[in-house]
Amino acid sequence: MSRSAPTSRNAPISTRQILWTFALPVAVLNLGAVLPWLWRLEIPQRVPLHWSFDGPDRFGSLTELTATITIVGVIVVVGIGWITMVLGADVSTRRMGVITNTVLAFLLASIPVSTAHAARGVSDPSTLSFPSIPIGLATVFGAALGVALAFTLPREPHNPAVVLPATAAPRVALSDAETGVWVSRQFAGTSIWIAMGSILVACALSLLMQAWGLLVMPALLVVVCMTFLAWDIRVDSQGVTVRSVSRLITLHIPHEEIETADVASVSPLRDFGGWGWRTGRDGSVGLIVRSGTALDLRRTGGRRYVITTHDASTPAGLINTIIDRERQNPR
């Protein structure tokens, strides 16, 4: 049987999604610009804009401090929001957008706020030290709030597929009496080295600047690597389950909602702009740990998942074989 056209996107954009993805982060960023202005009479004419290991090394007006960060922040937040909410057909992508934007907004807004707050009543701004602890705390708070808000987004409605997988897609030889499962742990080559490098640089910067609050960054990076760069993938009679090794994230795609499974070839930078949990140009969810073959799942509602793995034709074949069996002989 040939595949029919994919069903229409099944995840309409809700008011809550717009609020958490755009409105709240933009409001927080604006607060980061407004609060320092409320204190403008108490702070010196020149405030630190840039820091070296010995303290502030470049100074400017309050406008320079607040405007640059706020404008860049709003552009980035709107860009991420557009990619994850407008292109992203899957609720997991939209949740990632909410988390990323909330963390970014709190991180960026905390820089002018904490700098201006530290400068209140100070006559010589060169004596100020980098406000790493409030920035670290704001980032952690943003991450926690982002996760909490992300999970208020509703799950997608059940949307069963009716078509059979593409005839040209892989199959495995599995008799009717046989049960098949495929399990594999995937972790990265190149991306692990990049992540380790980033963690070491973040540690070194914190130590050299004696900015202890910034140690939260390498700690967060370790959790992020365990969560986004190492995955346990399982295909069984229920569907496809992908769990991060840290067990913080689980993605389950039931067989009933899969239209077809195939093999794709992935170049992380070209196709997904990097490694980890990514969003592709077509809004697909990418669980990308290396270049090469990937399991390419088409789900109802125009959703697509690309999961890098060795020997992708075996899990793709098993999924298609199980779907063929279930849809041709419904229980």
Next chain:
Amino acid sequence: MLFRVDTTSSEPIFEQLAHQIRIAILQGNLAAGDRLPPAREVAGALDVNLHTVLHAYQMLRDEGQIELRRGRGALVSNQAQAVPREVTEAVAALVTQAHQAHLAPHIVVSLVKEALA
């Protein structure tokens, strides 16, 4: 790695699983140092008893194909060796020829046993 279980087969499930892992090692799909999935995960996915999977793993350990290490799970042993590609290809060619000649599997096995004796 793909595991398959036929509950209607007369071959015990632990032997079916051990056979599949053994073949994966012999064909070079699993190399020395590769980690096998945790027995609990395989048992859960296949909906079979945990001890059935552990039995298969222990059987392979006794054969020297895998090593079971506390806290590190099941690893393909350094002694486990893939069959040279030429041998795999020769076996595939033999099977093709046997099919063309309509020979039953037990006849082919008898011929190979005789040749090896």
